[in-house]
Amino acid sequence: MTDDGVRIRPWRPEDRALGLALFDSNVPRFFAAQERQDFIDFLDALSGPYFVLQDAAGGAVGCGGYEAAEGDPSVAVLCWGMVRGDRHRTGLGTALLTERLARIAADPAFRSVAIETTQHSCGFFARHGFVQTRQVPDGFAPGMDLVEMTLDLDAYRQSRKG
Numbered sequence: 001m002t003d004d005g006v007r008i009r010p011w012r013p014e015d016r017a018l019g020l021a022l023f024d025s026n027v028p029r030f031f032a033a034q035e036r037q038d039f040i041d042f043l044d045a046l047s048g049p050y051f052v053l054q055d056a057a058g059g060a061v062g063c064g065g066y067e068a069a070e071g072d073p074s075v076a077v078l079c080w081g082m083v084r085g086d087r088h089r090t091g092l093g094t095a096l097l098t099e100r101l102a103r104i105a106a107d108p109a110f111r112s113v114a115i116e117t118t119q120h121s122c123g124f125f126a127r128h129g130f131v132q133t134r135q136v137p138d139g140f141a142p143g144m145d146l147v148e149m150t151l152d153l154d155a156y157r158q159s160r161k162g
């Protein structure tokens with residue numbers, strides 16, 4: 001639990017409806033409607049830790065997780081992180097990202113963190129040390145660029161030591 005009463009708990013199968021509601025609250029600004037099935041498929045076959053972010057009242061206000069990259073287990077990939085649409089810019093996204101990065105950094109097998117995001121969210125990740133490596137116009141959907149970003153985990157770990 002954080003100082004403001006926000007807590008992160010493991011995802012449970014019965015969280016599916018709340019996850020879809022969180023997704024829907026971010027369409028069309030942060031996700032394209034056609035990505036909903038991709039999110040459902042992801043939930044049906046989780047391959048890494050996934051979490052629910054709850055506010056002080058216990059309500060679900062976000063979700064997100066990570067997994068090892070296919071073909072390179074030294075890379076952690078952030079997966080389907082989101083905060084409820086009406087709770088953006090309140091520090092919840094930072095709380096969710098910080099918790100995921102702390103868990104990733106605690107695993108010495110990981111050397112870097114990767115994310116595929118959009119032009120609408122890449123600034124958020126850049127503020128947390130991620131560097132853009134590639135951008136594909138309309139890579140997710142029309143008007144939704146694919147932005148690939150990475151974080152050097154050794155540098156992240158060093159910055160947290162003191």
